[in-house]
Amino acid sequence: MERSLALVAIFAALTAALGLMPNLMLASGVPITAQSLGVMLCGTVLGAKRGGLAALLFVALVALGLPLLAGGRGGLGVFAGPTMGFVVGFPIAAFATGFIMEQTRNLPVGVAAGIAAAIGGIVVLYAFGIAGFMMVLNKGLMEALPVFVWYIPGDLIKAVLAGLITAGLARARPASVLSRA
Template sequence: MSTRDLVLAALFAAIIVALGMLPPIMLGFIPVPITAQSLGVMLAGVVLGARRGVTAVLLVLVLAAIGLPVLSGGRGGLAVFMAPTTGYLIGWVLGALVTGYVSQTMVSRDQSGLAQGASFFIAALLGGVVAVYGLGVTYLAFVTGMGFLKAFVGSLAFIPGDVLKALIAALAGRAVMVGYPLLPQRA
């Protein structure tokens, strides 16, 4: 990785951490809060691409593991990796990878703005919702013993917010593509 790649990954890691400063919203019927950090994961994949997006997410997770309060609600330390929400944290890595890969594959500068926006939206949905929920719900069901169906049904309350986050990520990806043509290709 070049210095520029590392700087961009660090910038997006900082964005993910900053989004974690917004207070989490607990629903009460499932031990997973609504946070804005998943938007940062989608943004990292859409803007930076797979490799740099994954690097940004891994940087946040390493900072959390060493005890820095970088996760939503000021959480950090190894204990966050022993909670029912650990699957979602691991899902962030896959989410950034999938979002970045799909956006790299589907989006090009010669497409129309609508096609770019739609492609970014699909990428953010596949990575930020499907991939993250796939790991998160599976881990939650396994660790809590509530069963996959119950964990999946409980997670449905989060889908509308995450679809809105995917839309925001798509709009941001489109804006970056138009506004910063000198930004190196997503990789």
């Protein structure tokens, strides 16, 4: 129990730390950031339950006002901005990534982690992100989709990185990849 709580806190902190990397704000108001890599790793390493809880802890800390999002953003105002859907989607994306990782035990860890990160950390996260963007800015789907095309190559790179990092961790310390335990 204590180990699980510590890992949830560590991965929430990892997601926060990835927000410190320089981000690039695009005209859409949605920055290019490394935090989605943290969400992917929450799922690929911790599994569905713990990964979702780590991302939920991160979102709760943001809601409490800690400036943990890229660019030092935090507080309830974040949930009224164009990135609202992504922030709300973090726990669901981490859970989905972990669930897929747990269901693909027959695949090598790196391959499973890359696939899980792409589906959970891109497809699921974008579903929430685009929906939130559309709601906040009162845009239609055909207006919102072209905005996010520019983010996909970077997110695919993050999914590959999540696969490589998880595979490396599994080789170095197999018991630490809880999605495979």
